[in-house]
Amino acid sequence: MKCKHHPNREAEHFCASCGIPICGDCAEQSQSGDYYCFQCAMLHSVSEVGTSLVDKRDKAGEKKSGKKRQWGPFQYFVVVSAVLIAVMWGVILFGGEKTPGNKIDFAKQERVFLFMVDSSLKRYAQYQNNKYPEKLVDLVPKYLPMRKEDIPELGRLSYERDPQSGYLLSIAEPKPGAMNIIITPKGIKYQSTTEGV
Amino acid sequence: MNKGLGFTMIELMVSIAIVGILFATAVPAYNAYRERARGAEATIVIKQIMDSQIAYFLDNETFFPPPDEPIEISHIDEPDDPEIEAVYNNLNIRIVPGRFLNYGFYHALTADGPEFTLIITSEGGFNLPGGSPMIGYVLNDEGYISDAFGL
Numbered sequence: 001m002k003c004k005h006h007p008n009r010e011a012e013h014f015c016a017s018c019g020i021p022i023c024g025d026c027a028e029q030s031q032s033g034d035y036y037c038f039q040c041a042m043l044h045s046v047s048e049v050g051t052s053l054v055d056k057r058d059k060a061g062e063k064k065s066g067k068k069r070q071w072g073p074f075q076y077f078v079v080v081s082a083v084l085i086a087v088m089w090g091v092i093l094f095g096g097e098k099t100p101g102n103k104i105d106f107a108k109q110e111r112v113f114l115f116m117v118d119s120s121l122k123r124y125a126q127y128q129n130n131k132y133p134e135k136l137v138d139l140v141p142k143y144l145p146m147r148k149e150d151i152p153e154l155g156r157l158s159y160e161r162d163p164q165s166g167y168l169l170s171i172a173e174p175k176p177g178a179m180n181i182i183i184t185p186k187g188i189k190y191q192s193t194t195e196g197v
Numbered sequence: 198m199n200k201g202l203g204f205t206m207i208e209l210m211v212s213i214a215i216v217g218i219l220f221a222t223a224v225p226a227y228n229a230y231r232e233r234a235r236g237a238e239a240t241i242v243i244k245q246i247m248d249s250q251i252a253y254f255l256d257n258e259t260f261f262p263p264p265d266e267p268i269e270i271s272h273i274d275e276p277d278d279p280e281i282e283a284v285y286n287n288l289n290i291r292i293v294p295g296r297f298l299n300y301g302f303y304h305a306l307t308a309d310g311p312e313f314t315l316i317i318t319s320e321g322g323f324n325l326p327g328g329s330p331m332i333g334y335v336l337n338d339e340g341y342i343s344d345a346f347g348l
Contacts, residue, residue: 109346112333119301122269145330187265
């Protein structure tokens with residue numbers, strides 16, 4: 001068989017890439033021992049160069065990223081600070097005394113609630129030039145710190161502004177037989193529940 | 198860190214950011230601490246008032262103030278307010294206004310006998326011992342002090 005490029009010469013090898021017969025002068029031997037024709041050898045060498053470039057780039061990248069992963073005192077400081085800050089915020093947000101989430105028994109503590117509202121009314125007047133609110137709900141939340149869901153409980157109390165005394169505050173439906181407590185800015189009056197408020 | 202050459206810009210920026218976050222954390226931490234301190238102060242005052250009220254009842258067989266004259270002491274009252282003087286003269290407790298607490302003294306005549314109710318309100322909305330900014334305690338003529346009723 002003749003060489004593809006030299007018709008007068010006998011072929012000694014076949015190109016490992018394209019398979020054409022090539023003579024000894026045309027054959028290029030690769031590092032792995034395979035023979036290539038000139039064109040394939042060129043392509044093969046370009047490919048090898050490309051591969052080596054990619055390898056070099058990868059190695060450079062590894063070196064670079066390896067350098068980043070080297071932690072010094074500053075990196076440890078940052079991580080420890082972050083952990084400390086997270087712990088502090090955890091203590092602030094989830095530590096300490098919790099507001100009771102259970103339902104407040106207003107029916108059982110009606111009289112205490114009455115006094116609380118009266119106390120709030122007096123502070124309202126102190127801040128508002130001795131004026132009193134039109135409705136009890138106006139006290140919430142600045143003077144009477146009630147939860148929104150508890151505001152309807154204000155209906156347990158009877159409140160009206162009185163031109164003479166300032167206001168009249170009492171329990172709307174006092175227990176039968178008990179003395180009803182009527183609070184005004186000037187003091188407390190007692191009235192029998194059988195007589196009506 | 199560049200040894201011998203100080204800090205890089207990134208390190209400086211991160212350090213400043215950390216200092217800022219630490220300050221931002223310190224403020225609510227301080228507020229929480231202050232709140233607990235005020236709550237502890239309220240606990241002491243409540244105990245003093247209740248103890249004095251029991252002593253007053255043992256001496257006079259009634260509570261202070263009179264049942265028709267409740268006393269309200271606000272944190273903006275003057276130190277020489279007549280109501281502060283009345284509490285001092287009867288219960289021997291000098292209430293200092295301006296300490297972020299408001300006091301309500303109520304003596305009520307009920308079907309079960311006389312009752313003294315103490316209302317404490319925090320100025321600023323911080324939680325008092327019962328876990329609420331407004332709490333009430335009831336003392337009856339048998340010396341029983343109720344649990345805190347908080348709004």
